Amino acid sequence: MAVSAAEQLTIVQNRARNVGELFYDRVNASGPREAFRYPDADENWHSMTWSETGDKVTRIAAGLVALGVEPEQRVAIASGTRIEWILSDLATNAAGAATTTVYPSTVTADVVYILSDSDSRVVFAEDDLQVAKLREGRAELPQVTKVIAYEGETDGDWVISLDDLIAMGEKYLSDHPDVVRQRVAATEPDSLATLIYTSGTTGRPKGVRLAHDGWTYEGAAVAAPGLLSIDDLEFRWLPMAHSFGKVLLTTQLAVGFACAVDGRVPKIVDNLAVVKPTFMGAAxxxxxxxxxxxxxxxxxxxxxxxxxxxxxxxxxxxxxxxxxxxxxxxxxxxxxxxxxxxxxxxxxxxxxxxRxxxxxxxxxxxxxxxxxxxxxxxxxxxxxxxxxxxxxxxxxxxxxxxxxxxxxxxxxxxxxxxxxxxxxxxxxxxxxxxxxxxxxxxxxxxxxxxxxxxxxxxxxxxxxxxxxxxxKKDLFKTSGGKYIAPSHIEGRFKAVCPLASQMIVHGNERQYCSALITLEPDAVEGWAEHHGMAGKSYTEIVSSPAMQEQIAKDIEELNAKLNPWETIKKWAVLDHDLTIESGEITPSMKVKRRVVEERYADVLQGFYAGS
Structure with a gap:
């Protein structure tokens, strides 16, 4: 049944005051229903009801209060997407504090910068790797009083386990049973809920200040048209450190559907076969x-x-x-x-x-x-x-x-x-x-x-x-005065070339457009098996005459779909794909265009030599 624009606006206007209230309203409304599914180390999936989620979040939130976390103070999460991330985020907001997000791929220097700039007092860390970054930068992080590890080694002092924090919360609740409810009641719609540091395609990350009111609005706005129902099942793999992941969470709180959580990208296809979701958000x-x-x-x-x-x-x-x-x-x-x-x-x-x-x-x-x-x-x-x-x-x-x-x-x-x-x-x-x-x-x-x-x-x-x-910053003009929208061309190439991973179109103030191309390693491997090159390295395969001929055909097909001034006149296939680790794409899978162009300036310059 269609929901009118006026009805949608009413739903949005009557939203919860803050994320904690939105969460506990859902717990009260859907207590025995399934809230989350998550895998263990042996790939067995476990289920958690809304009531169970509410109990655990309350204990974690009380543990944060016991550690001295005050309203709107920052609590960081350095982890991939997993059930503990979601519980920690909800608990942070329930305690009236604000979550600072840190991608697990972030290098130590940037981790230290983010934690220092945000003035984060407590850090949830996924494993020994994330804890090691914190130990390495500890001298520059005097304000970090406690690290809570989801897994790996602890020292019982600066680094404790999530179970340790939950036990602290249980003890604190025995003397202060209403502390979390009081924190939620005292949180204003305009209070800081999340500090998300943009992964940024240029320069140092900037901390974006997002209020509770923004997140409750997002959940209500997605729920309002009736896009989703309480009977839906989501599969969530997107980085919770990205705002897209947080929107999916607040939408879940607003609607009440269950969610299967596993952020391991290589497991997506296997997980879809097991979970059989009715919808999924993705890049x-x-x-x-x-x-x-x-x-x-x-x-x-x-x-x-x-x-x-x-x-x-x-x-x-x-x-x-x-x-x-x-x-x-x-x-x-x-x-x-x-x-x-x-x-x-x-x-x-x-x-x-x-499904x-x-x-x-x-x-x-x-x-x-x-x-x-x-x-x-x-x-x-x-x-x-x-x-x-x-x-x-x-x-x-x-x-x-x-x-x-x-x-x-x-x-x-x-x-x-x-x-x-x-x-x-x-x-x-x-x-x-x-x-x-x-x-x-x-x-x-x-x-x-x-x-x-x-x-x-x-x-x-x-x-x-x-x-x-x-x-706006990516648009460029050729020396002939024609404006070029590179992402339009790049998107069309990916539809033409099934081997493509990335294309970076170049040509600002040049006579024509050129492109750097990378190929999908798995697709390259499959292609090689059918072209007598099985077992050869990625570099050997992509530089082979047969592959160059294949890409040339795909470029020709692409150019047939473009305006004359948009066509790719020269191109090169790089000897590796772009990765987060190399600093060439962001954790949210956006190409760092300027980084790539600077790194391969000699290749690009060669396209125009003598022209």
Whole structure:
């Protein structure tokens, strides 16, 4: 049943005052229902009800109070996505404190910077590796009074276990039984809830100050249209250190569905088969890899199977386009589609567990070509948009109201306008309270009347859907005066080339565009087995004449889809893929464009030598 715009706005306006209240309201409403599933070291999955979650969060929160944590003081979490991360975050907010997020891949120097800048007093650390970073930087972290380790060695003094903290909380509650309830009651909507340090594609990370009111708004705004129900099951692997992960958590609190939690990226496919979720949030890279793997496998198979696959693709795209245009599907095409679905598309859906109603894509731009391919296969990918500075979500497509190639309409309660230069401006409860300790940067991002300058170029269509063109700072102009949106070209390439991992388009003030390309290691390995190069190194394979010929064909196909001034005239395949560890992509899988261009400046310069 559709929820009217007025009803959605009422839901949003009547939201909880803070995250702690939102959480305990859910515990009271759904006590015996399943809240979370999580795996143990032996890959056995365990379940936790809302009541059990409430009890554990209360004890952890009381333990933090026993450690002397005061309202709005910062408690950091240096860990990958796991059930303990979620319990620690909820407990921190229940204690009236604010969570500082630290990606587990963050190097020691940046960990020390984040903890110092945020003035974090207590740190939850995933394992010995994270604790080692803290020990290494301890001399510069005098304010960190305690480290709570999820696993690994403890010393009973500076480093204690989560069980130790829970025991402290139980003891404190015996003398102060109402302490957590009192902390929740005293937390104002405008109180600091989270300090998220943007992983940043340039420079040092900035701490984004996000209030309780922003998170309760996000949960209510996603819940309001009836997108999800209490009977849904989410699989959550996204980094909880990223704002997208936090939005999924507050949405879960608002709706009450259960969630299976495991942040190990290599286990995603296996976990989907076990969990069989009804929806999942993901970054575009996951869809690109899945698309590349399916298409790549079919192309290597060749013969009748490849012909059947391409036939099914054509049929699926015809049905998808007719359906999205609101036109009837002719009876003969319906019959063909039923056959294509049984023989091909049902197998694609089975890779995701077979029960997915839709995926939600965010954190970066999704190629419209890939989104359309998934829709043709009977898998709806709903693209959304927002920034850490807007508590992640500000726009989203809905199952009954979506347009591929857009990021949807604004959340109820969020306003949008497009500035004269095309920059998207956002205003609403989710907008940050500024950057931590950075008044000048805050003033440049926020107007006096509360509008957030997103840094993205976009346009609104007649129906209110927003289309993002590119990052304002990434747009460039060729020496011929033509503007280029690199992410548009890069997205189209990933749809053309199933082997692709990344493409970085270059050409500012140059006569033409060029590109650096990296390939997906797993896809390269599969390709090599069918081209007489099994067992050879990644570098040998990608530099081979056969691979260069393959990429040349893909570039030719890409160029046929582009305007003449956008076409890629020269390109090179790098001898390795970009990684978080190398500092070339962020933990949220965004390419650090400037880092890559500086690192391969000689290659790029070679494209234009003598021209």
């Amino acid at each position: 575009p890279r996951i869809f690109e890899k899945a698309y590349g793997r399916v298409v790549g496998m079919m192309e290597e198979e060749g013969g009748p199977k490849l012909k059947l696959f391409h036939w099914a693709e054509r049929v699926g795209l015809q049905v998808s386009r007719l359906t999205r245009a609101g036109k009837p599907v002719p009876a003969p095409l319906k019959v063909q589609h039923a056959i294509a679905d049984k023989l091909v598309f049902s197998k694609v859906r089975a890779r995701f567990g077979g 997915v109603r839709f995926f939600i894509s965010g954190a970066a731009a999704l190629s419209p070509d890939i989104a359309e391919w998934f829709h043709a296969a009977g898998i709806l990918v709903l693209e959304g948009y927002g920034l850490t500075e807007s508590s992640a979500g500000s726009f989203v497509n809905l199952p009954d109201d979506f347009k591929i190639g857009t990021v949807g309409k604004p959340f109820p309660g969020t306003e949008v306008k497009v500035a004269a230069d095309g920059e998207v401006m956002i205003k609403g409860p989710g907008v940050m309270r500024g950057y931590h300790n950075l008044e000048t940067e805050s003033a440049s991002a926020l107007t006096d009347d509360g509008w957030l300058a997103t840094g993205d170029i976009g346009e609104l269509d007649a129906d209110g859907f927003l289309r993002i063109t590119d990052r």
